Amino acid sequence: MSQDVSRPSLSDALTERLLDLIRSGGLRPGDRLPSARELSQRFAVTTPTLREALRRLEATGAVRMRHGSGIYVGSDLERVVIPNPNVGRLKGDQLRQLLDARMLIEPPLAALAARRADPVDLARLRAVLEAAGTYLDGRDAELHEANMAFHRAAARAAGNAVLDEVVDSLLSVHSSEQREILRIFDDRVRDYDEHQAILGAIEKGDEAAAEEMMRTHLADVKCVVEERLG
Amino acid sequence: MSQDVSRPSLSDALTERLLDLIRSGGLRPGDRLPSARELSQRFAVTTPTLREALRRLEATGAVRMRHGSGIYVGSDLERVVIPNPNVGRLKGDQLRQLLDARMLIEPPLAALAARRADPVDLARLRAVLEAAGTYLDGRDAELHEANMAFHRAAARAAGNAVLDEVVDSLLSVHSSEQREILRIFDDRVRDYDEHQAILGAIEKGDEAAAEEMMRTHLADVKCVVEERLG
Numbered sequence: 050m051s052q053d054v055s056r057p058s059l060s061d062a063l064t065e066r067l068l069d070l071i072r073s074g075g076l077r078p079g080d081r082l083p084s085a086r087e088l089s090q091r092f093a094v095t096t097p098t099l100r101e102a103l104r105r106l107e108a109t110g111a112v113r114m115r116h117g118s119g120i121y122v123g124s125d126l127e128r129v130v131i132p133n134p135n136v137g138r139l140k141g142d143q144l145r146q147l148l149d150a151r152m153l154i155e156p157p158l159a160a161l162a163a164r165r166a167d168p169v170d171l172a173r174l175r176a177v178l179e180a181a182g183t184y185l186d187g188r189d190a191e192l193h194e195a196n197m198a199f200h201r202a203a204a205r206a207a208g209n210a211v212l213d214e215v216v217d218s219l220l221s222v223h224s225s226e227q228r229e230i231l232r233i234f235d236d237r238v239r240d241y242d243e244h245q246a247i248l249g250a251i252e253k254g255d256e257a258a259a260e261e262m263m264r265t266h267l268a269d270v271k272c273v274v275e276e277r278l279g
Numbered sequence: 280m281s282q283d284v285s286r287p288s289l290s291d292a293l294t295e296r297l298l299d300l301i302r303s304g305g306l307r308p309g310d311r312l313p314s315a316r317e318l319s320q321r322f323a324v325t326t327p328t329l330r331e332a333l334r335r336l337e338a339t340g341a342v343r344m345r346h347g348s349g350i351y352v353g354s355d356l357e358r359v360v361i362p363n364p365n366v367g368r369l370k371g372d373q374l375r376q377l378l379d380a381r382m383l384i385e386p387p388l389a390a391l392a393a394r395r396a397d398p399v400d401l402a403r404l405r406a407v408l409e410a411a412g413t414y415l416d417g418r419d420a421e422l423h424e425a426n427m428a429f430h431r432a433a434a435r436a437a438g439n440a441v442l443d444e445v446v447d448s449l450l451s452v453h454s455s456e457q458r459e460i461l462r463i464f465d466d467r468v469r470d471y472d473e474h475q476a477i478l479g480a481i482e483k484g485d486e487a488a489a490e491e492m493m494r495t496h497l498a499d500v501k502c503v504v505e506e507r508l509g
Contacts, residue, residue: 064365072367097327104290104331105338111365129377130448131363135294135341135356137302143441147359150441155389211373211380215445218360279381 060101063094067102068111071122078127082112082120108134129211132218139223141278147223148271152264154216155200159247159263160256161207170206174248177202181244185237192237193228201246203263206251243269290331292326298341299331301352312342312350340362342413359441363446369453371508377453378501382494384446385430389477389493390486391437400436404478407432411474415467422467423458429474433493436481473499 075083083091089099103120106112110125125131139147162170181195197220204216204223243266250259301312312318319329333350336342340355355361369377392400411425427450434446473496480489 060330064338068365068367084361097331100290101327101331105334106365108294108335108338109363125363126365127367127373128363129366129369130360130372131447133339133355133358133361135298135339136359137298139355139359143357143359143454146439146441149439150445153439153442154384185382186468209376209379210384211449212285212383215360215380219441222359279310 052242059094059098060105063092063098063102064105067106069125069261071111076122078122080122082122084119088120100157107228115167128214130214130218132221136222144223144274144278145271147219148274151200151216152267152271154212154219155204155267156260156264158204158207158209158212158216159251160260161209162257163251163254163256165208166206166251170202171252173202174206174251175221178241178244178248181241185241189237190228196240196244199248203247203251239269240266288337290328293322293332294335295329296322297336301341301356306352308352308354310352312352314349317412318350358444360444360448362451366452374453374508375501375506377449378497378504381430381446381449382497382501384442384449385434385497386490386494387483388434388437388439388446390490391439392433393481393484393486393489395438396436396481400432401482403432404429404436404481407475408471408478411471415471419467420458426470426474429478433477433481469499470496 067272070076071082082088082089084167085096085099085103089096092099094102102114103114107123109125110131112126113121113123166174177195177198181192181199184192184195200220201213201217204213205275207213243262247259247262247266250262297318300306307313313321315326315329315333319326322329323495324332333342333344337344337353340353340358340361342356343351343353345351385391396404407425407428411422411429414425430450431443431447434443436445473492477489477492477496482494
């Protein structure tokens, strides 16, 4: 029966016990867990069983393992929603629906950002756009990252962590497809200008303008993607 | 070095190869994978390594293992967004933000449902509410499941799979908290009546009414939760 990988697993219970250890110990993302040797001893399990439980937690962002360094609490531990780490290349329809999802969620978040952004949020948005400005000379990979960071920072400024996670998940998943499409078809300067205009509306606290500009901007992105999917 | 659980793992590569096997084989959720024995042989890996990779894929819904039966493609394989399987008890603020997230997403989806729901969607919504009606006599666990199923069915009727996944993730995660809160504080009949009214608006194709009723309904739910957290 050693081949029966589906038997109810010690690692199921161990996963729960590791999560309890993190929570009851008040450990936060970035904090270090006891070593693998200590964990094996504490829970009286073999290394393969421990590995199984840790890999499971790693796959969902609850822990992070660094070769030669140790085991740390992951940044996604307390998230409500996470991107699917197994997602493959998105089909055309999925990409369209993903952009429609962004068009439903991000414009009202831009309005909330205009209402609630604090100085730290505004500084973050400005820094991200400033970086983007320096990449317009053709450093497309960096520009793409900076553009995605702008959308993340705008969502974050709205002050709802759950919606922030949703937007982050949507951006993470379609990043590679979008990068490729935008590399071929996008108007980099127009994107940059639209981001600047959105930031301007958020800075002025103009909720209606921020929402409308974000909507128009994402509609432009969708046009580019539709053109490509043709 | 056998204690070094963090070394770059064979199971990382194996996870990718298993996903490739599923995708290139055109396997769909529910389809059966080769047996563990065959997989171990095909990829020339030991059972612990295979287990590690499979548990990882299982944690994120890409495969499902049934004791004594085999390994199947999981229903979440192609999702963009998944609920965090490690999420603990939600804190009060998380619960508030989660309800705010639902209030931002579900009302426009109800409007879309009113515009686009097909006969299958409508039949599903009616069946779910009919079931809920039979649980009003005090079967609270069943009633709660039926109520969540109504929200899922309404999101699904909007026709955007990505937003459907987002709503499903939000409902999955706070289900236990919400169940407890509603058990103590909720007005079951009012909830049921509000769901009926939303369905009525969707059936009539009245987008504005469906959106507004869903918003009012979720605001009522939030009031109940606030009262409890208060």
